[in-house]
Amino acid sequence: MAPALEPMIGRYLRTEIDGVPHRLYFEEAGQGIPLVCLHTAGADGRQYRHLMTDPEVTRRFRVLAFDLPWHGKSTPPDGWERGEYRLTTASYTAAIRAFCRAMELERPAVMGCSIGGRIVLNLAIAHAAEFRALIALEAADFQSPWYDTAWLHRPDVHGGEVCAALVSGLIAPQSPSASRHETLWMYMQGGPGVFKGDLYFYRVDGDLRAKVKTIDTKVCPLYLLTGEYDFSCTPDDTLRTAAQIAGVEVQIMKEVGHFPMAENPAKFREYIMPVLAKIS
Amino acid sequence: MTPSVRFTQLPDLLAADADLRRRGRWVDVDCRVDIGAEPFHLAIRRGELAGLERGPRLMRTIAFSIRGTDEAWQRHWQKVPDPGWHDLFALAKRGAASMEGDLRPLLQNLQYFKDLLALPRRLPEES
Numbered sequence: 001m002a003p004a005l006e007p008m009i010g011r012y013l014r015t016e017i018d019g020v021p022h023r024l025y026f027e028e029a030g031q032g033i034p035l036v037c038l039h040t041a042g043a044d045g046r047q048y049r050h051l052m053t054d055p056e057v058t059r060r061f062r063v064l065a066f067d068l069p070w071h072g073k074s075t076p077p078d079g080w081e082r083g084e085y086r087l088t089t090a091s092y093t094a095a096i097r098a099f100c101r102a103m104e105l106e107r108p109a110v111m112g113c114s115i116g117g118r119i120v121l122n123l124a125i126a127h128a129a130e131f132r133a134l135i136a137l138e139a140a141d142f143q144s145p146w147y148d149t150a151w152l153h154r155p156d157v158h159g160g161e162v163c164a165a166l167v168s169g170l171i172a173p174q175s176p177s178a179s180r181h182e183t184l185w186m187y188m189q190g191g192p193g194v195f196k197g198d199l200y201f202y203r204v205d206g207d208l209r210a211k212v213k214t215i216d217t218k219v220c221p222l223y224l225l226t227g228e229y230d231f232s233c234t235p236d237d238t239l240r241t242a243a244q245i246a247g248v249e250v251q252i253m254k255e256v257g258h259f260p261m262a263e264n265p266a267k268f269r270e271y272i273m274p275v276l277a278k279i280s
Numbered sequence: 281m282t283p284s285v286r287f288t289q290l291p292d293l294l295a296a297d298a299d300l301r302r303r304g305r306w307v308d309v310d311c312r313v314d315i316g317a318e319p320f321h322l323a324i325r326r327g328e329l330a331g332l333e334r335g336p337r338l339m340r341t342i343a344f345s346i347r348g349t350d351e352a353w354q355r356h357w358q359k360v361p362d363p364g365w366h367d368l369f370a371l372a373k374r375g376a377a378s379m380e381g382d383l384r385p386l387l388q389n390l391q392y393f394k395d396l397l398a399l400p401r402r403l404p405e406e407s
Contacts, residue, residue, distance in 0.1 A: 146373040151387045158388070165390035169367025173360050228363045231370040235363075 008052040010073075015102035017069070018094050025073035026066035026099070030058025033132065033280055034108035036100060037065040038116030038258060040138075040164055041087075041202060042195025043186045047113070050265035051052075056273065060280045061109075066099050068092075069166075070194045085197035088205045092119045097127065097207025109279055111135035114233065114258060115202050117224075125211045135223045138230050138258050140237035141208040141244070146230070149203065152196040162189035163195045170258035172229035175267075182200035183262045217247030223275050224248060227256030249275075263277045282349075282385040283353040284334070286400045288327040291329050293399040301327045309385045312342045313397065316350035327392070344381030346395075346397065352376035357400040368394050 008029040015022055027045055029052035045065030052063050067074040070085055096119065100108055109132045112120040117139025118249040124134050147166060153159055164187040171180050187195070215222060222245065226238040226261060235252045242250035254272050260268040294300060304327025313320045321340055323331035348356070348371055354367035364370050371377035379386060386393055 146369055146374070151383075156384060156388070162390055165394065166369070168391060168394065169369050172363075173366055229366060231364055231367065231373055250337055 006049075006053050007051065007058065012073075013066070013102055013157075014252060015097070015098050017098045017187065018091065020077050022077055022095075022098075024066050024069065024099060026064055026103075027052065028062060028064040029053070030060075030062045032060045032062055034100075034103075034105040035061040035063045035104065035276075036096070036108045036110045037063060037261075038073065038096065038110065038112030038119065039065065039067070039196035039258045040114035040116060042071075042167075042190045043183075043262075044068075044074075044189075046072070046186060047183070047259065047262040050252060050268075051261060051272075052099050054269070057276060058154075061276065064103070064105075064108075068095060068198075070191055070197070076191075085193055086205075087115070087198045087201040089119070089122055092201055093122055093126065096123065096129055097130070100130070107132045109133040109135065112130055113137035113261065114139075115198055115206075117233070118202060120222075121208050121212060121215070122145060122206070123203070124206050124215045124217075124220060124222050125208065128216060131220050133223070135225070135275060137225050137260055138227065138233045138238075138242045140226075140233050141212045143233050143237045145203055147201050149196050152199075153193040159192050159195075160190060163187045163190060167258070170230055170232055171263045172227060172255050172257040175257065175263040179263050179265065183259050186262075198200040212241055213244045215245045215248070217245065221279070222248045224250040225253055225260070225271055225275070227253045227260055229255070229257035232258055281403075283350050283357070283400075284318040284320075286357060286403055287315045287320060287353070288332070288334060289403060290399060291332055293402060294329050294396065297399070300392065300395050303327070304389065304396070307385070307389045307392055309343050311342065311381075311386075312340075312345040314345065314347035315353050316348075342381065343385050344379060344383055346377065346379050346386075346393075347381070348377035353400075356398065357403070359401060359405055361401075366395060375388075 008027045010027040013024045039047045044067040048065040058114045117136035120134045121134040164184040224238050226235050242248050307324050307327050310323050321333040352371045
């Protein structure tokens with residue numbers, strides 16, 4: 001019997017981000033319009049594996065998901081041990097643009113979730129002409145914090161377990177148990193302080209409230225989709241953001257939480273396929 | 281059945297969940313859970329409920345307390361809770377619950393406590 005291989009392939013890309021050499025891991029599947037997928041804070045590109053095994057998607061899109069530095073199988077840059085990891089609006093934007101440039105992607109579409117959704121808003125603000133379409137999942141210009149991130153990285157609390165336990169509440173109760181726990185497993189595998197460092201961007205550096213109104217959706221279409229069970233980025237946060245952007249398309253997803261593509265791939269498909277159809 | 285009456289079923293609910301007791305095998309703590317105006321004192325030993333005392337106890341030492349309104353627990357314990365009522369931190373964010381005291385044992389065993397406090401969801405829904 002032939003081996004049951006999934007269609008995606010994984011490779012390592014050597015590139016510089018802001019002049020610093022990096023080795024980024026990414027997976028890809030499909031042909032056609034490049035669709036770069038951005039994982040959530042403290043996780044990695046495996047969250048998009050269901051999209052990469054969906055022939056309806058991959059016959060029209062070249063789906064690529066890279067692990068941010070410090071995440072998944074992307075290593076931190078040399079010398080990482082001498083400082084504290086902190087993602088910023090500038091460093092995150094630079095990483096995405098470096099990946100797209102190094103892979104020679106021609107005006108890709110970009111879809112990001114959570115911090116990935118927030119940075120997609122920044123791409124729409126600052127670099128819209130470089131992209132064909134932008135999809136922000138669980139995204140808003142700002143959202144209120146709901147716990148103290150100091151608990152995420154300290155020697156007397158298991159980082160992986162506390163990260164997973166905190167975000168477990170962001171998954172909708174209707175999501176299948178296996179997908180819920182696969183999503184949490186990725187959080188348990190994050191490096192020490194990485195989730196916390198990502199949230200520096202989310203909580204401190206990435207407040208876009210003064211800027212989203214400058215987004216011009218005629219330059220690049222923008223789609224916002226948020227799950228009704230997401231109490232971190234609530235539907236109200238997304239709707240408030242959308243109200244400031246002329247021409248944006250917004251959708252609230254029923255029975256979905258903060259990790260739509262990973263926690264309930266079948267339900268997410270119902271919402272994302274019409275968006276992908278518009279892009280292609 | 282009021283939320284506090286439902287909470288009195290906690291010992292039986294935990295006794296019936298071997299997996300939760302396994303995951304809580306490192307938990308040794310005395311804490312307090314308020315269901316509306318009614319305090320409950322929980323003595324947890326190796327993940328088992330060694331004591332569940334209903335009502336006020338004078339000068340009882342506890343590590344931490346979790347307080348929620350009657351509405352918070354009632355809605356949290358629906359078979360499929362509505363958005364914003366489905367998680368302890370969702371309740372806290374909306375101001376319907378709070379966590380106070382030495383939160384370290386809570387955060388060290390957070391999934392255990394979330395699952396423990398969601399156990400009354402398994403009781404029959406109120407008619």
